[in-house]
Amino acid sequence: MSLTRQLLHRRLWKKLISLTLVGAMLPGCSGPDKKITYLGDPAPLDYKDHVMEIDHPAVDEPTPDVVAATKKPRKIGDRSRDEIWDLSLAEALHLALVNNKILRIRGDFRTAGSQVYTAADGVPSVFDPAIQDSGVLFGGRGVEAALSAFDPTFNTQMVWGSNSAIQNNLFLASGLTKGSQLNQDTGAFTTGVTKNFAYGANISLAQNINYQFLNSPAQLFPSAYTGNVQLQYTQPLWAGAGTDYTRIAGPFNTQIQGVSGVSQGVVISRINTDVSVANFEINVRNMLRDVEETYWDLYLAYRTYDTNVEARNSFLRSWRFAQANKGVGKFSDLDELQSRQAFFQGRAAVEDSLQNLYNLETQLRRLCGLPSADGRIIRPKDDPNTGEYVPDWNLCLAEALTRREELRREKWNVKSLDLQLQAAKSLIHPQLNFISSYQINGFGNNLFNIKGAPTPGPGGIDLESYFATQAAANQTGYTLGFQFTMPFGFRQALSQVRNYELRLAKAKEVLSQQELEICHEMTTTFQNMAWRFQTAQTNYNRWQVAEAQIAGRENRYRTGVPGIDTSVLLQQWLTTRTDAATAEVTFYTSVIEYQKALTDLHFRKGTLLELNNIHLAEGTWTPAAYDDALRRAWARSYALDAPDIDPVHTEPAVFDRKGMIGGIDMIDSGQPTSGDPYDPEGVHSKSGALSFPAPAKVEGMPPEEPLPDEAPVK
Numbered sequence: 001m002s003l004t005r006q007l008l009h010r011r012l013w014k015k016l017i018s019l020t021l022v023g024a025m026l027p028g029c030s031g032p033d034k035k036i037t038y039l040g041d042p043a044p045l046d047y048k049d050h051v052m053e054i055d056h057p058a059v060d061e062p063t064p065d066v067v068a069a070t071k072k073p074r075k076i077g078d079r080s081r082d083e084i085w086d087l088s089l090a091e092a093l094h095l096a097l098v099n100n101k102i103l104r105i106r107g108d109f110r111t112a113g114s115q116v117y118t119a120a121d122g123v124p125s126v127f128d129p130a131i132q133d134s135g136v137l138f139g140g141r142g143v144e145a146a147l148s149a150f151d152p153t154f155n156t157q158m159v160w161g162s163n164s165a166i167q168n169n170l171f172l173a174s175g176l177t178k179g180s181q182l183n184q185d186t187g188a189f190t191t192g193v194t195k196n197f198a199y200g201a202n203i204s205l206a207q208n209i210n211y212q213f214l215n216s217p218a219q220l221f222p223s224a225y226t227g228n229v230q231l232q233y234t235q236p237l238w239a240g241a242g243t244d245y246t247r248i249a250g251p252f253n254t255q256i257q258g259v260s261g262v263s264q265g266v267v268i269s270r271i272n273t274d275v276s277v278a279n280f281e282i283n284v285r286n287m288l289r290d291v292e293e294t295y296w297d298l299y300l301a302y303r304t305y306d307t308n309v310e311a312r313n314s315f316l317r318s319w320r321f322a323q324a325n326k327g328v329g330k331f332s333d334l335d336e337l338q339s340r341q342a343f344f345q346g347r348a349a350v351e352d353s354l355q356n357l358y359n360l361e362t363q364l365r366r367l368c369g370l371p372s373a374d375g376r377i378i379r380p381k382d383d384p385n386t387g388e389y390v391p392d393w394n395l396c397l398a399e400a401l402t403r404r405e406e407l408r409r410e411k412w413n414v415k416s417l418d419l420q421l422q423a424a425k426s427l428i429h430p431q432l433n434f435i436s437s438y439q440i441n442g443f444g445n446n447l448f449n450i451k452g453a454p455t456p457g458p459g460g461i462d463l464e465s466y467f468a469t470q471a472a473a474n475q476t477g478y479t480l481g482f483q484f485t486m487p488f489g490f491r492q493a494l495s496q497v498r499n500y501e502l503r504l505a506k507a508k509e510v511l512s513q514q515e516l517e518i519c520h521e522m523t524t525t526f527q528n529m530a531w532r533f534q535t536a537q538t539n540y541n542r543w544q545v546a547e548a549q550i551a552g553r554e555n556r557y558r559t560g561v562p563g564i565d566t567s568v569l570l571q572q573w574l575t576t577r578t579d580a581a582t583a584e585v586t587f588y589t590s591v592i593e594y595q596k597a598l599t600d601l602h603f604r605k606g607t608l609l610e611l612n613n614i615h616l617a618e619g620t621w622t623p624a625a626y627d628d629a630l631r632r633a634w635a636r637s638y639a640l641d642a643p644d645i646d647p648v649h650t651e652p653a654v655f656d657r658k659g660m661i662g663g664i665d666m667i668d669s670g671q672p673t674s675g676d677p678y679d680p681e682g683v684h685s686k687s688g689a690l691s692f693p694a695p696a697k698v699e700g701m702p703p704e705e706p707l708p709d710e711a712p713v714k
Helices: 003-029 089-101 130-134 143-150 245-251 266-324 331-366 393-403 407-424 468-473 493-560 567-604 622-634
Strands: 081-087 153-166 183-195 202-214 223-236 376-380 431-444 476-485
Touching: 089 266, 130 266, 143 183, 143 266, 202 493, 223 468, 245 266, 245 407, 266 331, 266 376, 266 407, 266 431, 266 493, 331 376, 331 567, 393 407, 393 493, 393 567, 431 468, 493 567
Parallel strands: 081 376
Antiparallel strands: 153 183, 183 202, 202 223, 223 431, 431 476
């Protein structure tokens, strides 16, 4: 074919190809209204004109029994007779511990930012320590995940291949003539085990077998197996070397620069778990404190309700008396209206205190993990302490500084940063590794000599069997040497050390400030205890004096006093009765505040759980886990101590110590009522009036000594 024909032929093909491409592009330029024809019958049309919508997850979680068993809530005006449940403080604390896997706190009830709604993943629970201990991600690895870096890793691989190529070079044709086809079949099999050691070394053992078939006459065998068994050992000698570094930062060869840092070791994971346990203990303590304070607030609500009911009934009697004697000239219309106003004032106080009682009872039920209503109404069974408690300052402060949970948590943080700083300092040195390998090579026409006819080789080995030549172990090789790496300036390593130094300094300063803060808290607690006890004594005297006036004041306005208008006597009695009710409520408020101050003392000391005989412990294991722990302990008992001169096999230092809008119906005010429809039957405080030690007499002359604020300044 001439050159001209070749060019014409090529131009024709170019034109045909160009026309084909243009024709293929034309349908794509016809616009969105082009007609498209499909094969087959259409299915029901699934047309959507939007992308996003509100959907609900396909989660079928059963409603908790405590919710399903909830009855209609009790409210003011109900005539139902609920059973009174006399509940002790110990029982309330027990219910809170048993029923709450998600730890409750009092402060976030009915708030828009309640953590159980807005941050469910971070809400404290009994699962938190186990979640931390089983973590696998960077920054949150548990002990098992950190130990997994030392687990042996098995890997295997098998790859087959085939290739055919015409040879264009006599010297590269493996004995074939030029233009001949070289056929090649290959197979590569690799299997091995790799393990990291606690002192930083790495060892691997691998079996490599390669298969190759060539249609080359230059081969001894058309197909042959080659490979080796290879043992490799690497030991860091400078940066990242030793047991201390590995248990803090993890194996050096598994670290990712700029990501993992030096906090992926077993010790740091263990400390993170201890911090999680401390957080759990703090949350349990806070929950129990809320339960106890709510319990005593409910006690005060019962006392307040009883007092207001008694005062209201007294006002009702005075109203009836004033109305009965209004027509005989003893009381005027204004006196009757005044008595009526006092009654409704007392009635409003009863309604407010009853609703407050219901609210606090609901809050206590919530903290105890109980239904919000179950046909019973909780009434505190225990009475608060009324005796004076004078603790030793030095002993309490020492207990607070040694047993406070927040201090233990911060000390764990200091210890963690101290260890990480130690590991970071190891990386400011060059990386020097000892590297070595040893291998036993193998060769054979087959893996095994199946036919039985041997082919002699060097040293009398059978070249027909790969494993026979390898087992003879007379074809070996080894490598031995050192690997040195050093960045000029060590800028990143030095920055990391400086960062940990600053973080450690901050953590130590925070620990100092926490101890100072605890000292200030204890000072305020001691002052509050003395203050609350003293005000309780004073308010008790005030209550007794006010109560002593009631009978006389009532008799005066009923019988009259010559020369004094009855309206004045009535006003005096109403004022005295109101003051007596206020004094009684104030006294019980002081007693409850004193009880809270005692609770706060143990809270600040870190002994609140111990005071209530509550001890936190890990749950039971399965029987197989106990057997495994015993087996491991038995194996460790046969371990050999590393020589003292060994620079890498050193025993690490100990890093720990053993040791919660509608209409309004107005009340009819026409005639005195014979009873009050808002008094639920059986709702009153369990015990009688409390007595309180009063060191000062309420009768007689006032004390001649100057009061504290009148004492001369020396």
